[in-house]
Amino acid sequence: MRASVTMIEPNGHFCSDCAVRSFAVCASLGPAELREFEHLGRRVHFATGETVFSEEDITTSFFNLLEGVMRLYKLLPDGRRQIVGFALPGDFLGMNMSGRHNFSADAIGAVTACQFAKVPFGRFIEDRPHLLKRINELAIRELGQARDHMVLLGRRSADEKIATFLLGWRARLVPLSGPSNTVPLPMSRQDIADYLGLTIETVSRTFTKLERHGVIEIVHGGISLRDPARVEALATA
Amino acid sequence: MRASVTMIEPNGHFCSDCAVRSFAVCASLGPAELREFEHLGRRVHFATGETVFSEEDITTSFFNLLEGVMRLYKLLPDGRRQIVGFALPGDFLGMNMSGRHNFSADAIGAVTACQFAKVPFGRFIEDRPHLLKRINELAIRELGQARDHMVLLGRRSADEKIATFLLGWRARLVPLSGPSNTVPLPMSRQDIADYLGLTIETVSRTFTKLERHGVIEIVHGGISLRDPARVEALATA
DNA sequence: AAACCCGATTGACTCAGGTCAAATTTGGCA
DNA sequence: TGCCAAATTTGACCTGAGTCAATCGGGTTT
Numbered sequence: 001m002r003a004s005v006t007m008i009e010p011n012g013h014f015c016s017d018c019a020v021r022s023f024a025v026c027a028s029l030g031p032a033e034l035r036e037f038e039h040l041g042r043r044v045h046f047a048t049g050e051t052v053f054s055e056e057d058i059t060t061s062f063f064n065l066l067e068g069v070m071r072l073y074k075l076l077p078d079g080r081r082q083i084v085g086f087a088l089p090g091d092f093l094g095m096n097m098s099g100r101h102n103f104s105a106d107a108i109g110a111v112t113a114c115q116f117a118k119v120p121f122g123r124f125i126e127d128r129p130h131l132l133k134r135i136n137e138l139a140i141r142e143l144g145q146a147r148d149h150m151v152l153l154g155r156r157s158a159d160e161k162i163a164t165f166l167l168g169w170r171a172r173l174v175p176l177s178g179p180s181n182t183v184p185l186p187m188s189r190q191d192i193a194d195y196l197g198l199t200i201e202t203v204s205r206t207f208t209k210l211e212r213h214g215v216i217e218i219v220h221g222g223i224s225l226r227d228p229a230r231v232e233a234l235a236t237a
Numbered sequence: 238m239r240a241s242v243t244m245i246e247p248n249g250h251f252c253s254d255c256a257v258r259s260f261a262v263c264a265s266l267g268p269a270e271l272r273e274f275e276h277l278g279r280r281v282h283f284a285t286g287e288t289v290f291s292e293e294d295i296t297t298s299f300f301n302l303l304e305g306v307m308r309l310y311k312l313l314p315d316g317r318r319q320i321v322g323f324a325l326p327g328d329f330l331g332m333n334m335s336g337r338h339n340f341s342a343d344a345i346g347a348v349t350a351c352q353f354a355k356v357p358f359g360r361f362i363e364d365r366p367h368l369l370k371r372i373n374e375l376a377i378r379e380l381g382q383a384r385d386h387m388v389l390l391g392r393r394s395a396d397e398k399i400a401t402f403l404l405g406w407r408a409r410l411v412p413l414s415g416p417s418n419t420v421p422l423p424m425s426r427q428d429i430a431d432y433l434g435l436t437i438e439t440v441s442r443t444f445t446k447l448e449r450h451g452v453i454e455i456v457h458g459g460i461s462l463r464d465p466a467r468v469e470a471l472a473t474a
Numbered sequence: 475a476a477a478c479c480c481g482a483t484t485g486a487c488t489c490a491g492g493t494c495a496a497a498t499t500t501g502g503c504a
Numbered sequence: 505t506g507c508c509a510a511a512t513t514t515g516a517c518c519t520g521a522g523t524c525a526a527t528c529g530g531g532t533t534t
Contacts, residue, residue: 074388077473082388095377102381129366132373139376140332144339146383151311151319153390154434158491189512197391202491204513220500236314395521426482436522441483457530 013043018114020090023175024064028134040121041114046107053094054104060118063093068111069186072103073194083195085145086187088172095139097122108187153197161196162206163234166216166223184222250280255351257327260412261301265371277358278351283344290331291341297355300330305348306423309340310431320432322382323424325409332376334359345424390434398433399443400471403453403460421459 015026015034029037041064046052052063055074070087084103087093094101097118125131152164170183185192193200207223210216215231217224225231252263252271266274278301283289289300292311307324321340324330331338334355362368389401407420422429430437444460447453452468454461462468 074384076388076392080392082391084384084387095380097374097377103384129369132366132369136369136373136376137334139373139380140334143332143376143380143383146380146387147311147321147340150321150383150386150390151313153387154319154431155313155317194391199492200512201493201514205491208513437482438484438523439521442521445483 014038015041018066020064020066023090025092025131025134025138026064028130029128033128037124040124041116044113044115046111046113048107048109050107050111052105052107052111052113053101055102056100058100059094059096059098061094062116062118062121063105064114064116065089065091065093066112066114069108070105070111071108071187071191071195072105074103081194082197083191085142085149086169086191086195089176092135092138095135108191158196158198158202158206159210159234160237161198162203162210163231165192165196166225166231167235170225181225181228182219182222183225186221251275252278255303257301257303260327262329262368262371262375263301265367266365270365274361277361278353281350281352283348283350285344285346287344287348289342289344289348289350290338292339293337295337296331296333296335298331299353299355299358300342301351301353302326302328302330303349303351306345307342307348308345308424308428308432309342311340318431319434320428321386322379323406323428323432326413329372329375332372345428395433395435395439395443396447396471397474398435399440399447400468402429402433403462403468404472407462418462418465419456419459420462423458 015021015038016031018024018026021027026034026037043066044063046068052070053061065087066089068089070093071083072085072087072093073081073083075081086108087105093105093113096102125135152161156164166183169185170180173180173183187195189200189203192198193203196203198206207216207218210231211218213230215225215227215234217226252258252275253268255261255263258264263271263274280303281300283305289307290298302324303326305326307330308320309322309324309330310318310320312318323345324342330342330350333339362372389398393401403420406422407417410417410420424432426437426440429435430440433440435443444453444455447468448455452462452464452471454463
């Protein structure tokens with residue numbers, strides 16, 4: 001699958017009319033800088049299931065996700081997988097300025113991203129401390145999320161994991177598509193299981209149980225929160 | 238307990254003869270800067286079990302750990318605890334430049350740290366991009382460790398967790414006290430359990446089992462690796 | 475040196491979530 | 505429309521780790 005269907009568009013795109021501009025890394029750039037920045041990135045596409053980069057790769061590119069969803073994961077030698085996060089439009093990937101990526105990333109569905117070569121990007125940052133500061137902020141925010149996820153993985157029950165996941169995912173979608181009680185789930189049950197440290201069967205059973213209890217409704221391509229307060233209660237407990 | 242026995246030494250200490258200087262944040266500073274930096278920090282002490290800061294506190298200080306060990310953790314409303322990491326000399330704590338700490342930190346045994354007030358520290362960084370870069374590197378390294386720990390919490394068995402923990406902890410001690418097959422464990426069994434997402438009983442039983450099998454030996458204040466290769470095998474599997 | 479405390483260990487039993495094996499549903503495509 | 509392959513759900517059973525309840529030490533106090 002790897003890099004098989006990747007396409008690179010040679011023609012111009014403009015940062016100024018980029019959908020994710022206001023919350024991505026580039027939010028910290030002024031109009032003049034943006035012009036220069038524009039020439040550093042090229043727009044790339046990935047097809048469903050394609051691997052964008054692998055954990056053992058040394059970092060040669062950074063990506064700014066524009067459209068679609070990606071799963072970020074690590075594998076154990078025997079094939080067990082832990083998904084360490086999902087990336088959404090506006091997310092910046094590959095912050096390892098040196099060394100290797102320490103996780104792999106696949107496209108879930110079609111993905112568009114803005115790709116930057118490591119060296120010119122590094123040079124660009126060099127004399128722009130505000131951009132570095134922005135990247136630092138993003139790293140620290142992710143670190144906070146990572147710690148929250150450790151609590152979930154280490155100390156929460158299956159029900160709590162599912163409820164917390166639904167609310168967290170819904171919250172992440174708000175800036176992209178506004179508030180809603182219907183949570184689209186583009187990732188598979190297996191992906192959810194590997195994100196929450198469960199098996200696919202437990203994920204499925206938990207959804208069914210919550211539906212039987214009238215807490216959620218399993219809809220096509222997602223979950224509808226029938227009783228958001230009860231979901232919240234499950235997640236807090 | 239909180240801040241009860243804290244002492245602040247008004248008299249001078251010098252960064253130049255600081256034990257952790259070579260691997261702490263300050264490693265990125267030149268001699269002249271170091272002089273200025275010296276005036277920003279004050280040396281503080283914490284007694285066993287004392288809380289240095291809590292997750293809900295808004296960040297007003299950063300700490301550079303000089304001596305001792307700290308546990309960094311998050312609590313669920315019902316009291317369940319997840320330890321998200323242990324801090325050792327040279328570690329920089331409280332990287333949230335704005336907002337609140339998102340974890341709590343207690344001293345395990347007596348601790349000495351270098352404390353910086355947020356505002357002057359922020360000002361100092363402002364026109365020193367190399368320091369910001371250093372902090373960024375540290376954040377990204379921690380992010381990598383956090384992801385590794387997610388894999389452990391979500392996908393590894395009790396035996397694997399214990400083995401991985403022993404090797405990881407031993408590796409972290411190398412720069413501080415050199416390589417050794419005897420791993421000191423200053424933290425309690427409960428701390429280890431809360432770090433690995435286990436119960437204290439499982440931690441205890443697993444240590445006993447490994448000792449029965451001749452893989453480790455439980456010594457006063459730590460664990461001696463009798464058969465490091467076997468521990469390694471357990472951690473890799 | 476007896477009494478006490480507190481962390482650690484051990485034992486017996488339980489159960490949440492995993493495993494294995496069918497159904498069943500869904501989606502793609504000829 | 506109908507067929508195949510993959511994803512999801514469901515059921516029956518099992519087990520790794522949790523729970524609950526004694527002990528066991530080692531260290532400190534009196």
